[in-house]
Amino acid sequence: MIALFLRDVKLGLRAGGGALVGILFFLAVIAVVPFGVGPDLNLLARIGPAILWIGALLAGLLGLDRLFQADREDGALDVLLVHAPGFNLALAVLVKCLAHWTAAILPLVVASPLLGLFMNMTPQGIGATALTLLVGTPAIAFIGAVGAAVAVALPRGGLLVSVVILPLVIPVLIFGVSAAYAAVNDPDPFLPPFLILAALTLFFAVIGPAAAALALHHGSD
Amino acid sequence: MNENVATGWSITALANPTRFISIADKVIPWLGGLAALAIAVALWMGFNAPEDYQQGVTVRIMYIHVPFAWLAMFGYSMMAASALGTLVWRHPLADVSVKAAAPIGAAFTLLALVTGSIWGKPMWGTWWVWDARLTSVFVLFLMYLGLIALNRALDDPSRAAKASAVLALIGFVNIPIIKFSVDWWNTLHQPAAVFRMDGPTIHASLLWPLMISALGFTLLFLTLHLMAMRTEILRRRVTAMRRLAARRADKG
Amino acid sequence: MNHDAYVFAAYAISALVIALTVGWVVFDYRGRKADLATLEAAGVRRRSEEA
Numbered sequence: 445m446i447a448l449f450l451r452d453v454k455l456g457l458r459a460g461g462g463a464l465v466g467i468l469f470f471l472a473v474i475a476v477v478p479f480g481v482g483p484d485l486n487l488l489a490r491i492g493p494a495i496l497w498i499g500a501l502l503a504g505l506l507g508l509d510r511l512f513q514a515d516r517e518d519g520a521l522d523v524l525l526v527h528a529p530g531f532n533l534a535l536a537v538l539v540k541c542l543a544h545w546t547a548a549i550l551p552l553v554v555a556s557p558l559l560g561l562f563m564n565m566t567p568q569g570i571g572a573t574a575l576t577l578l579v580g581t582p583a584i585a586f587i588g589a590v591g592a593a594v595a596v597a598l599p600r601g602g603l604l605v606s607v608v609i610l611p612l613v614i615p616v617l618i619f620g621v622s623a624a625y626a627a628v629n630d631p632d633p634f635l636p637p638f639l640i641l642a643a644l645t646l647f648f649a650v651i652g653p654a655a656a657a658l659a660l661h662h663g664s665d
Numbered sequence: 666m667n668e669n670v671a672t673g674w675s676i677t678a679l680a681n682p683t684r685f686i687s688i689a690d691k692v693i694p695w696l697g698g699l700a701a702l703a704i705a706v707a708l709w710m711g712f713n714a715p716e717d718y719q720q721g722v723t724v725r726i727m728y729i730h731v732p733f734a735w736l737a738m739f740g741y742s743m744m745a746a747s748a749l750g751t752l753v754w755r756h757p758l759a760d761v762s763v764k765a766a767a768p769i770g771a772a773f774t775l776l777a778l779v780t781g782s783i784w785g786k787p788m789w790g791t792w793w794v795w796d797a798r799l800t801s802v803f804v805l806f807l808m809y810l811g812l813i814a815l816n817r818a819l820d821d822p823s824r825a826a827k828a829s830a831v832l833a834l835i836g837f838v839n840i841p842i843i844k845f846s847v848d849w850w851n852t853l854h855q856p857a858a859v860f861r862m863d864g865p866t867i868h869a870s871l872l873w874p875l876m877i878s879a880l881g882f883t884l885l886f887l888t889l890h891l892m893a894m895r896t897e898i899l900r901r902r903v904t905a906m907r908r909l910a911a912r913r914a915d916k917g
Numbered sequence: 918m919n920h921d922a923y924v925f926a927a928y929a930i931s932a933l934v935i936a937l938t939v940g941w942v943v944f945d946y947r948g949r950k951a952d953l954a955t956l957e958a959a960g961v962r963r964r965s966e967e968a
Contacts, residue, residue: 590835594828598818608811608832611804612839615846622849637849644842655835658752662827723920726927733931772938776931783927787920885935892942899949903956910961 448536449543455514456507456547463548466503470552473499474559485564492563493573493624497617499559500552500577501584505609507548508588509595509602511540512660516596525661533661537589537653545585553577565628572627572634576641580620583645586652587612593656596663616644680757682898689895697888703881711874726784728874732882733777734798737805738840740770740886744812745837748830758894760826761901763833764816765893769886771809777802797848804843808836822901 456463477495478488515521524536556577560570591609595601622637711728744766750759781799782792793799812832819825 587835590831594815594832595818597824601818604814604818608815611807611811611843612835614804615839615842618846618850640846651835651838655831659828659831662752662831663824721920723923725924729928729931769938769942772934776934779930779934780927783923783930787923889938889942892946896942896946896949899946899953903949903952906953906956906961910956910959913961 452543453547470503489564492565504584505606509605511592512596533657534654541585549581569628573624576620576623583616586648589656593659700884707878714870728878730780732879737774744833748833751830774806800847
């Protein structure tokens with residue numbers, strides 16, 4: 445499993461892997477917001493956590509379709525299906541999700557403080573947003589795995605995966621932003637949304653890979 | 666190639682597609698007629714009932730809006746149950762059920778949103794507001810659309826069946842989560858007025874038309890669902906026959 | 918707009934969408950039946966099991 449993890453991380457970080465493109469996309473989204481909204485620093489600071497979350501969400505959705513496609517193209521997926529039935533397949537999918545998160549989404553989390561400066565956010569705001577992103581974005585990877593597995597055979601599955609997954613990640617977005625804002629606006633409670641966010645990630649860590657494994661297994665029949 | 670052996674030894678009599686079609690042919694006209702009758706009765710009762718004390722005549726939108734909203738949920742529950750049928754019991758017609766229900770459920774969800782919006786304008790002064798119920802139903806609508814898109818993208822029926830089933834179930838699991846998160850996020854919509862702990866707060870003269878209307882539209886949904894299932898079975902036969910014909914043309 | 922117009926609009930749009938939905942379901946059904954009839958007239962036979 446560790447070998448699988450390292451392999452996927454390496455593949456993700458390579459030039460054709462799309463991880464770096466994700467960061468650039470994130471940067472592009474954040475960069476255009478001031479152009480669209482106006483340079484009013486107070487406004488930017490107020491919408492900062494939300495924009496960072498939306499940017500990370502979109503950038504995260506971007507690379508999801510590739511989660512299984514590279515493996516499918518070179519036949520590794522079939523090997524995985526044969527040699528890792530049932531629970532092991534779910535475990536393998538979990539590992540792939542973690543690898544994808546490490547290679548493609550974790551860099552976004554690391555980049556978010558810098559982009560938070562673009563949005564004129566306070567240090568607490570930046571810290572809280574980065575923390576909520578760290579805890580919440582794995583959920584996106586796990587939910588996204590289901591979408592990726594279901595659309596694995598489609599040539600242009602990327603857009604479909606994003607469309608299909610978007611309603612399902614809305615709760616993650618809601619609680620992530622809620623927690624991030626709570627750290628900035630005093631009366632708002634931080635722990636409840638943050639803990640729910642963590643719970644969502646853990647919950648989807650279980651059912652996401654399980655459902656994706658189910659979809660992959662049936663998709664190859 | 667065919668994993669669905671249609672014999673008389675199936676778990677339910679409806680597993681045989683041909684038998685299903687013949688039963689559907691008989692049931693559909695009755696179901697449709699009953700639906701039309703119920704809706705007509707409900708609307709007649711509703712328009713003869715007194716106007717609401719606070720809302721005036723616009724309360725009459727309730728007779729269609731609330732059933733549409735219930736059907737939005739009912740439709741998705743049907744799809745989820747059918748999805749279980751595909752994945753767990755491997756019922757031959759379960760995936761037909763999922764595929765057929767999606768557009769009908771989506772239509773009712775859209776109507777729920779539109780009638781709700783039209784009801785909201787005179788009541789709240791705005792066409793749209795991001796309150797808990799509206800937002801949840803909107804997200805549900807997006808989930809319907811995603812499922813329809815997935816069904817259309819996957820050509821092979823058996824592969825589309827399993828994929829749609831998995832997606833429908835994951836979506837269903839998400840519905841309480843989405844509801845909870847959206848509730849957390851905002852609330853403006855009128856609190857539950859029918860299914861409450863201490864009984865409905867709606868007066869009987871308004872409640873009866875509402876219930877009958879809900880029944881009528883549910884029957885309508887079921888009628889359309891059966892019709893769509895029947896058509897889907899025919900569509901698969903057409904595809905199979907065309908493939909057979911093409912293969913024979915190749916050989917000949 | 919007075920409130921009657923809203924009620925009317927709601928019912929009108931609902932009737933329209935439902936009519937379109939019913940219409941589409943019926944139209945689709947008739948189309949498939951026609952396809953089947955064409956194929957059967959051309960001599961293509963189904964296997965006795967659902968293919």
